[in-house]
Amino acid sequence: MSVDASLTRSWAGHDAGSSGYRRILIGLFAAGIATFGQMYSTQGILPTVAHALEVDEASAALTVSMATLGLAVSVLGWSWIADRIGRAPAMKIALSISLVLGLLTPLAPGFTTLLVLRSLEGLALGGVPALAVAYLAEEIHVRHVSLAAAIYISGTTVGGLLGRVITGPFADLGGWRLGVTAGGVLSAIAAIIAITLIPRARGWVRPTGKPETSVRDGVLANLRDPGMLVLYGQAALLMGGFVATYNYLGFRLEREPFGLPVAISSQIFFAYLGGTVSSSVAGRLAATHGRRKVMLTCVVITIVGVAMTLPDNLAMVLTGLFVLTTGFFGAHGVASGWVGARARVGKAQASALYNLFYYGGSSLFGWLLGYAYVVGWWGVATAVLLLALTSLTWSWLAARD
Incomplete structure (x- = not known):
């Protein structure tokens, strides 16, 4: 964009050890917890929601899908708002609205x-993932941006985990409303911490003049790139199958032959810790062995994990869930980084489109595969396997480093 270059270079960014640096790290870590803790607060208690509101499994899963859909469609809008008022104010507005x-x-x-x-929550929550990394790049010294981004992403992982597991025990005690209240209070506390700590932006300069690449041109350029379409398609297919697995496995675990209470079945989300590790490991392996090879390997691992959940054996199911989660986050970590590296025009739009397909797939398949549950877990697992195999075949034929 056309801005005064001297202005953008006058601010080198907060250095490690400074008060501003610590405030940004803690603030964005808290923002990650607030955002993803709230977004997935109903996923761990979907059976309880279904029973209480007398809806079927697929309808209950809409409480997750509508939030992720809201986030998906709002990403570009929040980017537009931030270009006019700044990234820090936009994130604080998003967190304030979502808190309420x-x-x-x-x-x-x-x-x-x-x-x-839930739809409105998703629309508000989109302001954090749309802007957080760009804010870091402007406010943190270039030497420390990668570490700061990793800390923010760890906050999103912790938030997604806490939002899912904290609701189960409370829902077991007092129903879905108490469970969601617990998740809402956790996210509200994290949001207040983020709003209080995130400092005023010093590296952002209001764009002036005509941008070198319009939003429309950036979107179209990336949609015309076959390689990008492969990555976007993979994001939709794998995320859709992944979310569907977690959406409906709780229903299975509460029924025979397992018969687990929601306070226990909601704890399956601790398998996310495998993804926390695999996403960073896969990124390092991709740098030495090539993105395509590592990504395809991760998809194969995902497929193996889904297959392991088929037998009615609790240890096998939980191990398979861990393997699936490890493979999925590895593939996601490689693909999301690949999008940024591949984009030659409209890098911001390339990333926004990836989020759109990623959360769009979550919304669509996370709901739609609930209708496969009418024949039992075999129906859901088979559908997830088909999505993963389609992704594997598509990537094998088209993806290139």
Whole structure:
């Protein structure tokens, strides 16, 4: 964009050890917890939601899908807002709105109102993932941006995990409303910490003049790139199958032959810790062995994990879930980095499109595969396997380093 270069170079960024650096790291870590803790607060208690509101499995999963869909469609909009008011104010507005909506959600009088509130939450929450990394790049010294981004991403992982596992025990005690309230309070505390600590931006300069690449041109350029379409398609297919697995496995574990209470079945999300490790490991391996080879290997691992969940053996199911999660996050870590490296025009739009397909696939398949559950877990697992095999074949034929 056309800006005064001297202005953008006058600020080198907060250096490690400074007060501003610590505030940004803690603030964005808290923002990650607030965002993803709230987004997935219903996923661990979907059976409880279904029973209480008298809806089927696929309908209950809409409480997750509507939030992720809201996030997917709002990413570009938040980028537009941030270009006009700055990234820090935009993130704080997003967190403030989502804080209020998160505390209102347990008060929903019925299922339709619950879905509306979850959609609005998603729209608000999109402001953090859309802007956080760009904010870091402007406010942290270049030597420390990678570490700062990793800390923020770890916050999103912790938030997604806590949001899922904290709701189960509370829902077991007092129903889905108490469970979602617990998740909402956790996210509200994290949001307040983030809003308080994230410092005023010093590296952002309001764009002036006509941008070198318009949003429309950046979007079209990336959609015309066959390689990008492969990465976007893989994001939609793998994320869709991954979310569907977690959406409906809880229903299976609460029924025979397992019969686990929601307080226990909701703890399956600790398998996410495998993904926390695999995403960074896969990124390092891709640098030495090539992105395509590592990504395809991770997809194969995902497929193996899904197959392991088929037998009615709890140890096998949980091990398979861990393997699936490890493979999925490895593939996601490679693909998301590949998008940024491949984009020659419209890097911001390339990343936004990846998020759009990623969360769009989560919304669509996370809901749609619930109808496969009418024939039992075999139906869901088979559908997830088909999505993963399609992704594997597509990537094998088209993806190139």
